[in-house]
Amino acid sequence: MNPRIMALAVAILAAVVAAGGLAFMFLPVMAPNQQQAASSQGPVIGGPFELVDDTGKAVTDEDFRGDFLLVFFGFTHCPDVCPTTLGEIAATLDRLGPQAGRVQPLFISVDPARDTPAGLREYIKAFDPRIVGLTGTPEQIKAVTKDYGVYYAKADGSDGSGGTSDGTYSVNHSSITYLMGPDGAYLRTFSYGTSPEKMAEAIAAQIAESG
Amino acid sequence: MPRILIAAILVLGTAFALPATAAEFRAGDISVKDPWARASIGTSRPGAAFVGIRNAGAEADRLTGVESPVAGHADLHRTSMVDGVMKMEPSGPVAVPAGGMVMMEPGGYHIMLMKLKTPLEEGTTFPLTLTFERAGAVTVEVSVMGPGAMGGGHGHDSGD
Numbered sequence: 001m002n003p004r005i006m007a008l009a010v011a012i013l014a015a016v017v018a019a020g021g022l023a024f025m026f027l028p029v030m031a032p033n034q035q036q037a038a039s040s041q042g043p044v045i046g047g048p049f050e051l052v053d054d055t056g057k058a059v060t061d062e063d064f065r066g067d068f069l070l071v072f073f074g075f076t077h078c079p080d081v082c083p084t085t086l087g088e089i090a091a092t093l094d095r096l097g098p099q100a101g102r103v104q105p106l107f108i109s110v111d112p113a114r115d116t117p118a119g120l121r122e123y124i125k126a127f128d129p130r131i132v133g134l135t136g137t138p139e140q141i142k143a144v145t146k147d148y149g150v151y152y153a154k155a156d157g158s159d160g161s162g163g164t165s166d167g168t169y170s171v172n173h174s175s176i177t178y179l180m181g182p183d184g185a186y187l188r189t190f191s192y193g194t195s196p197e198k199m200a201e202a203i204a205a206q207i208a209e210s211g
Numbered sequence: 212m213p214r215i216l217i218a219a220i221l222v223l224g225t226a227f228a229l230p231a232t233a234a235e236f237r238a239g240d241i242s243v244k245d246p247w248a249r250a251s252i253g254t255s256r257p258g259a260a261f262v263g264i265r266n267a268g269a270e271a272d273r274l275t276g277v278e279s280p281v282a283g284h285a286d287l288h289r290t291s292m293v294d295g296v297m298k299m300e301p302s303g304p305v306a307v308p309a310g311g312m313v314m315m316e317p318g319g320y321h322i323m324l325m326k327l328k329t330p331l332e333e334g335t336t337f338p339l340t341l342t343f344e345r346a347g348a349v350t351v352e353v354s355v356m357g358p359g360a361m362g363g364g365h366g367h368d369s370g371d
Contacts, residue, residue, distance in 0.1 A: 076252070076256060077255075077256050077257060077319070078299070079256070079257045079258055079259035079323060079324075080259055080288075080290045080299060080317055080318065080321055081251065081252075081297045081299070081318070083249055083259075083317075083358055083359045084317045084318065084359065084361065086359055087359025088360070089359075090359070091255045100346070110286075117270060119253075122252060122253055123252050123253075123256075126250070126252045126358040126359075127358060127359055151296050154297065155299075155300070157300065157301060160300075161298070161300075162298040162299055162300040163299075163300055163301070164257070164286075164288070164299075164301070164323065164325065165288075165301040165323075165325075166257075166283075166284040166286070166325040166326060168325070170299045170300075172296055172297065172298040172299075173296065173297060174295055174296055174297075175292060175295055175296070175297045176295060190291065191295070192295070192297070193318075206218075
């Protein structure tokens with residue numbers, strides 16, 4: 001064989017072996033990444049948010065690290081569902097006793113047009129001052145509801161999809177309560193109507209598990 | 212008869228004359244029981260009142276209207292949950308079947324009190340007039356419970 005062709009063949013062979021070797025080296029690193037990608041392709045609940053608390057202060061999700069979070073959504077011009085939920089959250093805190101200090105309930109408004117920080121404060125004070133109210137710009141509320149998979153829509157009674165009859169509006173909204181861990185990661189949900197007893201039991205179990 | 216015995220009978224008689232059970236108001240075959248409301252929070256937010264209605268008659272009736280001096284506008288509303296989404300809307304007239312009952316409670320039917328003229332304060336009462344198609348109008352006295360109360364009358368509430 002022509003020596004030049006031989007040299008070329010060896011070079012190509014070496015390159016192929018080298019490439020194969022490199023690929024082999026990177027393979028174990030790629031696999032876990034692929035696994036992570038697969039699990040994060042499912043819905044990730046929660047995540048970073050920028051909102052305004054009921055004292056008017058700008059807050060982010062990081063301000064609540066270290067606490068378990070009990071996140072739920074509603075609006076203060078709601079005479080039926082939201083008072084029931086706030087009462088149940090308050091009762092859950094009472095049942096947790098001293099462990100309640102590790103849990104921070106967050107009431108996020110789906111009605112930023114009417115729910116000012118002061119309005120939220122006035123409303124929540126009637127139930128339990130340990131609950132923190134969060135509102136924000138319509139864009140901020142849109143972002144956080146999207147991250148939690150929360151549906152909400154203004155209903156003014158005009159198209160049969162809900163509302164009031166006095167010329168104002170109500171807000172249809174998802175009724176789930178979310179439990180997030182001290183690291184900000186999603187833990188579980190509680191459906192509307194879950195008793196304070198059951199919620200306190202489940203939260204206490206999560207606290208115990210986390211040490 | 213000894214005076215003390217007469218006095219005792221008078222006192223006991225008075226005690227039994229007072230309503231020993233929960234509040235009940237009647238018009239025709241309709242009786243409205245245990246009217247209660249949640250305390251309002253400020254006056255810019257609507258209030259909610261709840262009643263139990265029994266129709267002792269042989270014909271169905273319908274609750275068609277509500278009004279109260281404490282509210283500029285009062286209406287029948289209903290909360291419903293569809294696929295985890297809470298929705299509230301005007302319910303229209305509420306049917307009360309012959310020999311039947313309708314219980315208004317949180318999560319279901321309620322009387323929404325809008326454009327409040329005075330705050331609904333826990334521990335007070337206010338008048339509310341319910342108009343029925345057949346039985347006509349009946350004015351009840353509504354007891355204001357805590358803001359998160361789940362029941363009125365002779366239960367205890369979780370409002371505080």
